[in-house]
Amino acid sequence: MSTPKTLYEKLVASHTVCELDDRGHVLLYVDRQVLNEYTSPQAFSGLREANRKLWRPNTSLAVVDHVNSTAPKRVAVEPQEGGALQVNYFAENCRDFGIELFDILDSRQGIEHVVAPEQGFILPGMVVAAGDSHTTTYGALGALGFGIGTSEIEHLLATQTLIYKKLKTMRVTIQGELALGITSKDVIMELIRKIGADGATGYAIEFCGPTVDSMSVEARMTVCNMAVEAGARGAYMAPDETVFEYLKSKPRVPKDALWEQALAQWRLLKSDPDAVFDKDVHIDASEVKPLVTWGTSPDQVVDISSRVPNPLEQANKAEQKAMQRALNYMGLAANTPMQDISISHAFIGSCTNARIEDLREVAKIVKGKKVAPGVRAMIVPGSSNVRAQADAEGLSAIFIDAGFEWRQSGCSMCLAMNDDVLSPGDRCASSTNRNFEGRQGAGVRTHLMSPAMAAAAAITGHLCDIRSWEVAK
Numbered sequence: 001m002s003t004p005k006t007l008y009e010k011l012v013a014s015h016t017v018c019e020l021d022d023r024g025h026v027l028l029y030v031d032r033q034v035l036n037e038y039t040s041p042q043a044f045s046g047l048r049e050a051n052r053k054l055w056r057p058n059t060s061l062a063v064v065d066h067v068n069s070t071a072p073k074r075v076a077v078e079p080q081e082g083g084a085l086q087v088n089y090f091a092e093n094c095r096d097f098g099i100e101l102f103d104i105l106d107s108r109q110g111i112e113h114v115v116a117p118e119q120g121f122i123l124p125g126m127v128v129a130a131g132d133s134h135t136t137t138y139g140a141l142g143a144l145g146f147g148i149g150t151s152e153i154e155h156l157l158a159t160q161t162l163i164y165k166k167l168k169t170m171r172v173t174i175q176g177e178l179a180l181g182i183t184s185k186d187v188i189m190e191l192i193r194k195i196g197a198d199g200a201t202g203y204a205i206e207f208c209g210p211t212v213d214s215m216s217v218e219a220r221m222t223v224c225n226m227a228v229e230a231g232a233r234g235a236y237m238a239p240d241e242t243v244f245e246y247l248k249s250k251p252r253v254p255k256d257a258l259w260e261q262a263l264a265q266w267r268l269l270k271s272d273p274d275a276v277f278d279k280d281v282h283i284d285a286s287e288v289k290p291l292v293t294w295g296t297s298p299d300q301v302v303d304i305s306s307r308v309p310n311p312l313e314q315a316n317k318a319e320q321k322a323m324q325r326a327l328n329y330m331g332l333a334a335n336t337p338m339q340d341i342s343i344s345h346a347f348i349g350s351c352t353n354a355r356i357e358d359l360r361e362v363a364k365i366v367k368g369k370k371v372a373p374g375v376r377a378m379i380v381p382g383s384s385n386v387r388a389q390a391d392a393e394g395l396s397a398i399f400i401d402a403g404f405e406w407r408q409s410g411c412s413m414c415l416a417m418n419d420d421v422l423s424p425g426d427r428c429a430s431s432t433n434r435n436f437e438g439r440q441g442a443g444v445r446t447h448l449m450s451p452a453m454a455a456a457a458a459i460t461g462h463l464c465d466i467r468s469w470e471v472a473k
């Protein structure tokens, strides 16, 4: 009998063209890649210089997302606008190399990790690479997605392969029921709290267990998306009926007999029962609290009902110093109750938490309420399709009535590469995935949390416990 294998090992094995050495390097075939205007220019320039063509142009999908404006009225970029150079060069490259592009005015435009699944471009069992670390998101569909650098993009476009180092495997088993108001965002933040921001470096994570099984595909995407903040360059769940149901209606999935054939194959995509993982982690979902970051790394995170931690209680001197530095940057004093922290901004957006289910949750929280005086709150839908759907469901009317800005889609204030930049000292409750120094603008203080928590903070003007909110409803 052959050795039992994890799904990760099966996916890598089925895409291995050849082994390159005995240290785990293989030449890996990549099924599909998603391109953005921000990380692809040098790759295209390299191809142009070497006079190379794309090996399989129709395996690429190109989306403008990082630098575009999210101003409510959408217009094409003008040559003099910031980011226009990247957007225009991107369009030129897609035209010259024969790649399908969702440009700013396209009704399918949006953040790549929201758009690609929405289009049915990512299917179970695929290997997908892109010049963006949050490509792990696709693991929610049972695909192996990971981020690559710009020279790797060039290699990939020319050959449809990559030199890939096989990862170790980690199984994260999640069981128990989430309490009212607790979301999959809190679950992934709990994992990061537990294992640290480099706790999964060198690993691919398989998420499993009853809690994962009962999550929607969108909730699973949040988990796989943010797993990279624990260092994982691969994070997935075995695809199940929930995934197949989600995919069924998407525009680009195989149809009719091909669908049935695909389904039969996809149902085989799971780890063998006795497969051995290099590491096992368990999470009791019933114990997960609403989490919020206090520092400048996603693992500097606490339960909303607790206090800003005190570095002096840390035995490790280096850790103490890092905590103090984070507190200084964040303008926070140790032992302050987290709920006493006032905010100036709230941002609901990003590929972590700006899908339609997230926006529905936000609408439930803010309906009939008003954004606190002095707070600027914005909602940036994950894609133009999500925006249209939120309009159709009446969600955007609720947001606008409550005083939120309802904007066009893009990465926006998740990393502030367009005009959506905050000012030094601003403090933002954010549904995003990274709270690094300067992430939302120089000197800006970012607190990561679930979209529901960010919405509640916008209304009250300070960080607050979604559980008391849920009870009060």
Ligand SMILES: CC(C)[C@H](C(=O)O)[C@@H](O)C(=O)O
Residues within 6 Å of the ligand: 038, 039, 066, 131, 132, 133, 134, 147, 415, 434
């Ligand atoms: C711009 C891109 C390289 C980057 C990433 O890789 O994730 C960005 O999307 C981010 O979230 O920091």
Ligand code: SF4
Residues within 6 Å of the ligand: 065, 066, 111, 113, 132, 134, 350, 351, 352, 410, 411, 414, 415, 432, 433
């Ligand atoms: S929304 Fe944020 S995390 Fe996602 S791809 Fe854009 S910048 Fe990166």
